[in-house]
Amino acid sequence: MRIRGLIRKEFLQIIRDPSSISIAFILPVILLLIFGYGVSLDAKHIKIGIVQQQPSLESQDFISHFHQSDYFSPQTFQNLVQGKQAMQNGKIKALLILKSNFAADFHRSGAAPIQLLVNGVDSNTANLINGYVQGNWQTWLNAYGTAQGVKVNQPVEALTRIWFNAQVNSRYFLVPGLIAIIMTLIGALLTSLVVAREWERGTMEALLITPISIHELLLSKVIPYFILGMGGMLLSLVMALYLFEVPLRGSLWILLLSSALFLWVALSMGILISTVGKTQFVAGQIAIIVTFLPAFLLSGFIFDIGSTPLFIQAVTHIVPARYFVALLQTEFLAGDILWVLLPNLLALFVMGIILTLIVLKKSHKRLD
Structure with missing residues (x-):
């Protein structure tokens, strides 16, 4: 009681x-x-700058995948100097540079010279950006090969399966x-x-x-x-x-x-x-x-x-x-x-x- x-x-x-x-x-x-x-620990709508040293159909098609992705908010710069200046000013988190011989090298060997500069102040976000760009590259290669009816050779093709949180949310x-x-x-x-x-x-x-x-x-x-x-x-x-x-x-x-x-x-x-x-x-x-x-x-x-x-x-x-x-x-x-x-x-x-x-x-x- x-x-x-x-x-x-x-x-x-x-x-x-x-x-x-x-x-x-x-x-x-x-x-x-x-x-x-x-x-959120997810990186979305990342501000990324893109510089094409010599525009081509292939480079334009590749860039279109960044515009269609929820992970990126791309901005185009006329030259490398403008892009680097924007990254130094904190306007973008990364800078993707497509070399002048992008299309020629791609058709010759299936690989193309791409340079990615990433702001490493936040190391976690930097790693995510690097992974997202590589994923976009793999996605574009598969889509391009399917559209052209050819198989694009890749040095390594990774088949990823995520357990327990497939949405990576x-x-x-x-x-x-x-x-x-x-x-x-x-x-x-x-x-x-x-x-x-x-x-x-x-x-x-x-x-x-x-x-x-x-x-x-x-x-x-x-x-x-x-x-x-x-x-x-x-x-x-x-x-x-x-x-x-x-x-x-x-x-x-x-x-x-x-x-x-x-x-x-x-x-x-x-x-x-x-x-x-x-x-x-x-x-x-x-x-x-x-x-x-x-x-x-x-x-x-x-x-x-x-x-x-x-x-x-x-x-x-x-x-x-x-x-x-x-x-x-x-x-x-x-x-x-x-x-x-x-x-x-x-x-x-x-x-x-x-x-x-x-x-x-x-x-x-x-x-x-």
């Missing part, structure tokens, strides 16, 4: 507190809309990972702030002098925010499936189990933070540094963990969001691949046990 009354008190406090509702339900919507529509990669960030905010940040606020208002002292045990007190804090967190997760899931049309190829029940395990870990971290920082300002700062930033930067949400230094890769093993992001991306895009799911589920379970034991050890029913 006591635990039921405490849980009811927490729910009443959540209903009366607009900030808790905002973090649980409004913040996920805002983050998903920003990242789903405003952030970065939204399919970002949205599942963003759910981990959202649940980190709901679990760790919200819980730590709410408990710290009770210390600030003096209501925690009033609870500590009651006959309730420390275990009942902790459960009364965890259960309402667990339900709130799962509600935020379901809202994010609905938006991912029906607004952003991210496929869910795995089991819904495994996804919910993964979310419940991660939320358990996040709530434990939030309660632990509140035992250290008993003011909202301190608890919020600790939660951002310890939970949100690692989840954002070291979980594989945006940056590939395998491309980081070995020391950073080792550090990521203590970041719970790393395992949850792997679970989400696998469930959404690949399906129920047990050899991926089981190790990550086990890691979250072990982290939950360890953090719960630390919370129980650090939590005492006293006012110091």
Whole structure:
């Protein structure tokens, strides 16, 4: 009966507190809309300059493929000097130069002198541009050969098949990972702030002098925010499936189990933070540094963990969001691949046990 009354008190406090509702339900919507529509790892409408030293039917046909592509926004320059000047001024990202002997060499050997200058300030975009231009070249060769009824010899013909994300849509990669960030905010940040606020208002002292045990007190804090967190997760899931049309190829029940395990870990971290920082300002700062930033930067949400230094890769093993992001991306895009799911589920379970034991050890029913 006591635990039921405490849980009811927490729910009443959540209903009366607009900030808790905002973090649980409004913040996920805002983050998903920003990242789903405003952030993209795909390079499209790239401003590329094109210089033809001697125009020909072949060069014009090749250039037409850049005008028809969604990846490029081509601009034509009369000479190389103008093109280089435009790239130095930041007006274009790359400059494609078709040599004067383009048509002659193409008919003679099936190869043609093409020079591509790329702005390498953003190395990721530079690599994408290089790949897109090569892809455009291969596409044009195939189309030209088909139109002329001849087979154009290519030194290497690559047959590419992309698994799990055939559209190469970065939204399919970002949205599942963003759910981990959202649940980190709901679990760790919200819980730590709410408990710290009770210390600030003096209501925690009033609870500590009651006959309730420390275990009942902790459960009364965890259960309402667990339900709130799962509600935020379901809202994010609905938006991912029906607004952003991210496929869910795995089991819904495994996804919910993964979310419940991660939320358990996040709530434990939030309660632990509140035992250290008993003011909202301190608890919020600790939660951002310890939970949100690692989840954002070291979980594989945006940056590939395998491309980081070995020391950073080792550090990521203590970041719970790393395992949850792997679970989400696998469930959404690949399906129920047990050899991926089981190790990550086990890691979250072990982290939950360890953090719960630390919370129980650090939590005492006293006012110091």
